[in-house]
């Protein structure tokens with residue numbers, strides 16, 4: 001992949017005059033297309049960890065060229081992000097199954113996931129017809145459908161998984177904040193996990209239990225990085241209920257209702273090229289899960305019993 005980028009950069013650098021001078025007589029549609037493609041390429045580059053200058057370079061290149069798909073003999077071009085962005089917009093035009101198409105391409109997994117992430121997050125801006133009015137952002141819980149999903153998921157999980165509203169999410173913040181952390185990039189996973197570990201080590205909790213909690217925390221934080229853009233972790237302790245709570249907030253695209261049961265309940269289900277075991281593990285380890293989700297972000301709440309198992313059951317009964 002690195003080889004391909006350096007090749008790509010070289011070819012971009014060799015045409016410096018082209019870089020900042022897109023033709024001025026482009027049609028409206030062509031201008032929109034090139035801008036969308038540049039934006040998409042920039043996002044894929046960002047999710048792959050390219051720096052700002054490299055992202056800008058791709059954006060500029062997109063403005064200067066009508067297609068990156070023409071030269072199909074040219075392996076470097078065929079594999080470059082811009083050509084993939086081109087391809088994705090084309091698949092969309094042809095109403096192809098985007099995830100299926102991307103997954104079927106023989107590309108490195110991180111590149112595929114960056115493409116799928118860009119697709120999921122920017123689906124509404126980039127992959128809908130130009131003048132289609134956007135669905136108004138509605139508070140989901142006011143809809144009958146939302147209530148049905150909430151009831152069915154709660155029943156199917158014997159009361160373990162609850163879909164909640166934004167206001168309800170605030171009710172889960174009772175107790176003392178043990179630690180907080182920002183979630184922006186992969187390196188934040190061990191930072192957050194270690195911060196939480198330090199708090200738990202000070203408490204009187206079985207080591208094995210701590211290991212389990214940290215594993216779940218890692219899965220939730222990894223999901224924020226993999227499926228959403230940025231987020232925040234808060235760990236709370238409620239001594240009255242004897243519970244430890246993880247609150248993981250993000251500014252991602254949210255969970256579509258119709259796919260929620262698959263994502264939460266089906267082991268091995270993933271919208272990326274991934275194992276799809278995160279929620280399976282969370283459901284196995286946490287006492288309760290609550291999820292607020294909207295197209296502008298989600299808040300996942302994971303509740304654990306701080307006391308030992310036997311005591312936990314005693315509390316539950318009495």
Ligand SMILES: Nc1ncnc2c1ncn2[C@@H]1O[C@H](COP(=O)(O)OP(=O)(O)O)[C@@H](O)[C@H]1O
Nearest residue numbers: 223227252254263270271274275276277278279
């Ligand atoms: N924070 C999130 N925001 C939006 N979608 C998410 C988030 N976390 C998980 N998902 C969705 O739920 C699916 C299942 O998650 P998970 O069980 O952890 O599997 P995996 O991460 O391996 O795909 C993901 O494929 C993704 O579509």
Ligand SMILES: [Mg+2]
Nearest residue numbers: 219222223278
């Ligand atoms: Mg996951």
